[in-house]
Amino acid sequence: MGTFAFLRKKSLVGDAVAHALLPGVVLAFMLFGQKSLWVLFPGALIAGWLSLLSIEAITTYSRIKSDTAIAIVLSVFFAIGIVLLTHIQQGQYGNQSGLDAFLFGKAAAMLPRDIYLFFAVDTVIIFLVLLFYPYLKLYAFDPEYASSVGLPVKWLSFLLSTLTVLAVATGIQAVGVVLMAALIITPAAAARFLAGRLSQMLVWALIFGMTGAVGGVLISYSAPSMPTGPWIVVLLSIMAILTFIFAPGKGLYNRYLIRSGHQKKITDENIVKALYHLSNRGGKKRVSITELTASRRFEGSKLEAGIKRLLKNNLIQRTGNKIELTEKGFQEGARVVRLHRLWELYLNVRMNIAEDHVHHDAEAIEHIITPKLEAELIKELNYPVTDPHESEIPGIYQNRSND
Amino acid sequence: MTDFWIIATGTLVAVNCGLIGVFLILRRMAMVGDAISHAVLPGIVAAYLISNSRNSLIMLLGAAVFGMLTTFLIELFYKRARLQADASIGITFTWLFAIGVIMVSLFSGNVDLDQDCVLYGDIAYVPFDLIYYNESNLGPAPFWLQSGNLLAVLGLIIFGYRGLFITSFDESFARGLGISTGSWHYALMAAVSVTVVLSFNAVGAILVVAFLVVPPAAAYLISKSLHAMILLTSLFGAISAIGGFYLADWWSSSISAGMAVAAGIIFVIVFLFTAFRNAVWRKTHRKSFEKYELAD
Numbered sequence: 001m002g003t004f005a006f007l008r009k010k011s012l013v014g015d016a017v018a019h020a021l022l023p024g025v026v027l028a029f030m031l032f033g034q035k036s037l038w039v040l041f042p043g044a045l046i047a048g049w050l051s052l053l054s055i056e057a058i059t060t061y062s063r064i065k066s067d068t069a070i071a072i073v074l075s076v077f078f079a080i081g082i083v084l085l086t087h088i089q090q091g092q093y094g095n096q097s098g099l100d101a102f103l104f105g106k107a108a109a110m111l112p113r114d115i116y117l118f119f120a121v122d123t124v125i126i127f128l129v130l131l132f133y134p135y136l137k138l139y140a141f142d143p144e145y146a147s148s149v150g151l152p153v154k155w156l157s158f159l160l161s162t163l164t165v166l167a168v169a170t171g172i173q174a175v176g177v178v179l180m181a182a183l184i185i186t187p188a189a190a191a192r193f194l195a196g197r198l199s200q201m202l203v204w205a206l207i208f209g210m211t212g213a214v215g216g217v218l219i220s221y222s223a224p225s226m227p228t229g230p231w232i233v234v235l236l237s238i239m240a241i242l243t244f245i246f247a248p249g250k251g252l253y254n255r256y257l258i259r260s261g262h263q264k265k266i267t268d269e270n271i272v273k274a275l276y277h278l279s280n281r282g283g284k285k286r287v288s289i290t291e292l293t294a295s296r297r298f299e300g301s302k303l304e305a306g307i308k309r310l311l312k313n314n315l316i317q318r319t320g321n322k323i324e325l326t327e328k329g330f331q332e333g334a335r336v337v338r339l340h341r342l343w344e345l346y347l348n349v350r351m352n353i354a355e356d357h358v359h360h361d362a363e364a365i366e367h368i369i370t371p372k373l374e375a376e377l378i379k380e381l382n383y384p385v386t387d388p389h390e391s392e393i394p395g396i397y398q399n400r401s402n403d
Numbered sequence: 404m405t406d407f408w409i410i411a412t413g414t415l416v417a418v419n420c421g422l423i424g425v426f427l428i429l430r431r432m433a434m435v436g437d438a439i440s441h442a443v444l445p446g447i448v449a450a451y452l453i454s455n456s457r458n459s460l461i462m463l464l465g466a467a468v469f470g471m472l473t474t475f476l477i478e479l480f481y482k483r484a485r486l487q488a489d490a491s492i493g494i495t496f497t498w499l500f501a502i503g504v505i506m507v508s509l510f511s512g513n514v515d516l517d518q519d520c521v522l523y524g525d526i527a528y529v530p531f532d533l534i535y536y537n538e539s540n541l542g543p544a545p546f547w548l549q550s551g552n553l554l555a556v557l558g559l560i561i562f563g564y565r566g567l568f569i570t571s572f573d574e575s576f577a578r579g580l581g582i583s584t585g586s587w588h589y590a591l592m593a594a595v596s597v598t599v600v601l602s603f604n605a606v607g608a609i610l611v612v613a614f615l616v617v618p619p620a621a622a623y624l625i626s627k628s629l630h631a632m633i634l635l636t637s638l639f640g641a642i643s644a645i646g647g648f649y650l651a652d653w654w655s656s657s658i659s660a661g662m663a664v665a666a667g668i669i670f671v672i673v674f675l676f677t678a679f680r681n682a683v684w685r686k687t688h689r690k691s692f693e694k695y696e697l698a699d
């Protein structure tokens with residue numbers, strides 16, 4: 001059931017379909033007078049289909065936006081369903097109690113016969129997805145391209161909506177109207193953070209969906225008063241939130257690590273650069289913290305942490321309360337300054353930017369340029385000696401002699 | 404008299420929700436209204452457990468807190484975790500609603516909140532929820548609550564008209580003028596939460612959405628200014644409340660659902676009307692265009 005990661009930008013449509021199934025179910029019950037799923041299921045399908053069509057119609061034939069259209073269809077269809085349901089509760093249709101299960105979901109109340117039906121429908125869904133996988137994939141990512149290469153986009157959209165309606169109709173008995181939306185959206189959203197490809201995303205969504213379902217069922221078995229559906233959803237959401245935070249690559253925590261790593265690198269390089277400038281200018285190598293901050297503004301706590309890291313990496317050494325660059329640190333400072341001046345020169349010569357406008361840009365880019373790019377720059381600028389401000393670019397002369 | 408109170412309360416609910424809904428639609432946040440209406444459930448249950456009554460200040464506070472929490476979570480998922488907007492809405496409200504349902508079944512022994520009430524409210528019992536002052540009957544409590552809410556909503560719209568107007572139509576322009584878009588956003592969301600909670604008893608969690616979205620959407624189709632849209636919304640809301648009552652009466656069904664269906668009927672009529680009008684407009688224009696070409 002969790003396979004419907006496809007729905008990407010239309011995830012709330014699933015919610016609408018879930019609500020809209022109600023009138024179909026109730027009408028089917030009214031017409032045939034029985035609660036068998038074999039009767040109710042087609043009713044649900046037709047209603048779900050109608051709801052999708054109405055959303056389409058409203059968005060194409062008026063200026064109403066899709067989110068409003070979804071909300072309208074959802075609430076009005078649902079209201080019709082409630083009207084019908086309360087109408088039959090007034091009497092003449094006899095026993096209708098099982099219909100409530102469609103609203104809140106009673107996974108435990110399902111009969112073996114019903115499960116066979118769901119099993120069959122699920123098999124059909126999976127089969128169809130596998131069969132049309134390449135086309136669906138193309139359609140899901142870029143419908144305009146799909147139509148331009150001659151795929152029958154209308155049919156694909158039809159297929160996709162039918163599959164959605166089918167999936168929603170099977171799930172609704174288990175978890176109920178409202179929470180069905182979660183089964184569609186949550187596993188797919190979580191999977192999005194773990195997977196780079198559609199096929200991986202489908203697999204992850206399946207894993208999430210199944211874990212959530214099994215966990216929910218276990219909880220409702222162990223504590224008798226616990227409802228299954230809501231627990232499935234809560235478990236799914238918790239898993240999803242954990243993936244948002246901890247997923248490698250796109251997760252929040254990982255992005256935070258990368259960002260703070262960058263910031264640390266920038267602080268360190270700036271400290272080394274400031275020390276390099278100080279030691280080059282007056283020939284004075286030992287610097288106190290006050291002198292350092294006088295030459296360049298640092299944030300106190302960041303500076304402290306940066307100095308600690310640099311000491312650990314043997315880039316600077318400390319005597320008393322003064323610090324100085326080690327040989328390794330001196331090289332590093334020269335490298336940063338070289339990159340800075342190279343970039344200034346490049347901007348000035350190749351981009352025709354005035355030499356008093358290039359400093360800021362270089363200040364940012366000096367932390368990003370890779371050794372390979374550096375070599376390219378040097379070659380491109382024909383082994384320059386001075387930057388636009390007539391300062392020497394350190395380290396190039398040696399490079400040339402090495403070649 | 405019973406009918407009168409039901410219709411009056413229903414009308415007030417419809418007008419309140421509609422007025423708020425106007426701004427939700429203009430901000431393309433219709434589904435956020437849906438999300439809030441579901442997500443206040445845990446707040447309502449928690450407040451109910453604390454205070455043991457349904458019409459209390461704590462209840463309002465609890466729900467308002469959860470309403471704000473919902474908007475906050477949606478923003479968080481959207482901005483920080485870079486999730487799509489619709490997915491973040493979907494995850495947030497299903498999660499909170501699931502927690503709410505679990506709480507209901509966990510404490511079902513001592514909570515007088517049943518699932519039917521959550522679903523479609525019990526506006527039919529409104530006339531029996533009377534308040535008395537010095538032994539004289541002042542009418543049902545929900546009616547007065549809704550009147551108070553109407554005053555609050557009207558106050559927000561009248562005094563905040565400029566801010567709401569500008570922030571709804573052009574956020575960056577509003578920011579340029581120095582209007583705090585964020586605080587208007589949260590003010591509106593708080594209004595949505597409070598209105599949803601107050602209407603919750605009467606119409607239930609899901610049908611609130613119908614009242615929030617459908618009348619303003621119909622008004623949106625045929626109005627050319629925000630003024631007209633607000634007035635038409637109130638009119639449509641009132642008509643659907645009255646019409647819905649008699650529809651439900653005639654067909655012996657849930658009254659609140661009947662009102663929502665009536666709102667849906669109004670929408671369909673307006674929708675068909677505008678679609679038809681547009682088609683005619685296009686046709687006549689094509690004709691005059693062809694004439695022009697021939698004369699040329």
